[in-house]
Amino acid sequence: MTPETVGPLxxxxxxxxxxxxxxxxxxxxxxxxxxxxxxxxxxxxxxxxSGDFNLTSTAKGVHVTGMVKATxxxxxxxxxxxxxxxxxxxxxxxxxxxxxxPPEPPxxxxxxxxxxxxxxxxxxxxxxxxxxxxxxxxxxxxxxGIDFDYRDPKDRKDSPFAALDRLKGKE
Numbered sequence: 001m002t003p004e005t006v007g008p009l010x011x012x013x014x015x016x017x018x019x020x021x022x023x024x025x026x027x028x029x030x031x032x033x034x035x036x037x038x039x040x041x042x043x044x045x046x047x048x049x050s051g052d053f054n055l056t057s058t059a060k061g062v063h064v065t066g067m068v069k070a071t072x073x074x075x076x077x078x079x080x081x082x083x084x085x086x087x088x089x090x091x092x093x094x095x096x097x098x099x100x101x102p103p104e105p106p107x108x109x110x111x112x113x114x115x116x117x118x119x120x121x122x123x124x125x126x127x128x129x130x131x132x133x134x135x136x137x138x139x140x141x142x143x144x145g146i147d148f149d150y151r152d153p154k155d156r157k158d159s160p161f162a163a164l165d166r167l168k169g170k171e
Contacts, residue, residue: 008036009049011126015095015118018057027051027129037130038072041137044082045073051129053091061096061118064125068132076143083143089136095123 011027029037029049038046053066070087094115116123 007127007130008040009033009126009130010124011129012122013055013125014122015055015057015062016121018055018062020057022054022056025053025055025125027053027125029126029129033126037133041134043072043074043137046133047071047073047084049129049133051091051125051132053125053128058094061094061115062123064091064093064095064123064128066091068129068136070133070136072137074138074141076146077140078142078146081143081146083141085138085141087133087136089132091128091132093128 009027009029011025013023013025027050029046034046034049037049038044049068049070051066051068053064056063068087068089068091071084072087073082073084075082095118096115097118
């Protein structure tokens with residue numbers, strides 16, 4: 001890992017000698033790490049963040065599956081009130097040494113997802129946890145029970161259908 005790739009949440013795991021049965025890794029963010037990530041993501045708060053991962057060796061590297069869970073505070077885009085919510089994101093990622101990464105296939109490139117890179121025999125499950133939290137964030141969060149249903153009475157009278165309503169005798 002290089003210093004440029006290290007974020008607020010880092011958990012370096014050595015993947016060179018993963019047992020044949022695989023390896024389970026639990027990542028739990030500290031209060032300080034949660035505060036730093038909340039600031040990075042523009043959230044009022046992250047109360048808890050964890051990831052449970054299963055690592056298995058493959059012919060080309062490491063296959064990681066698991067789940068990222070978080071309790072966060074967001075701002076409702078309708079009412080602008082803060083509210084708490086939970087995020088749960090499934091994780092499935094392949095890692096490979098840069099020398100073992102296959103070139104992109106010439107067909108259906110949009111479906112091809114190259115593996116993440118194993119650097120010096122290590123992967124960062126903290127960064128992976130933060131990445132999947134970011135993927136799980138709703139870009140337009142709404143507080144439960146809040147709806148946006150704006151109807152301006154002037155719009156009805158000025159609409160192209162207002163003349164038809166008058167013809168039918170509805171106005």
